[in-house]
Amino acid sequence: MKHQHRFIFQPKVWLGQGTISLNVSTEKVNFYTRWSLLESEDGRLLKAVQEIEMDGISEVMKNHF
Numbered sequence: 685m686k687h688q689h690r691f692i693f694q695p696k697v698w699l700g701q702g703t704i705s706l707n708v709s710t711e712k713v714n715f716y717t718r719w720s721l722l723e724s725e726d727g728r729l730l731k732a733v734q735e736i737e738m739d740g741i742s743e744v745m746k747n748h749f
Contacts (some may be wrong), residue, residue, distance in 0.1 A: 695721045695730060704738075714739040 698719040703712045718735045732749040 693730065695723050697721075 687693045698721070700717045700719075701715065703714055705712045715736060715738045719736075720735075722731045722733055723729070734747040734749070736745045736747075
């Protein structure tokens with residue numbers, strides 16, 4: 685079944701959460717993500733910032749697209 689994930693193309697704030705496991709451990713870690721999507725000044729492109737928080741880690745990771 686094919687899903688359309690249109691969130692990435694619409695300017696607004698999107699929240700998500702889930703669990704991950706790492707190769708070095710069998711422990712699962714909860715994570716939370718926030719996507720902030722904005723139109724560029726010329727209205728043609730989207731600017732995106734992804735913030736990721738993980739349980740037990742105080743640092744918030746940020747990715748800019």
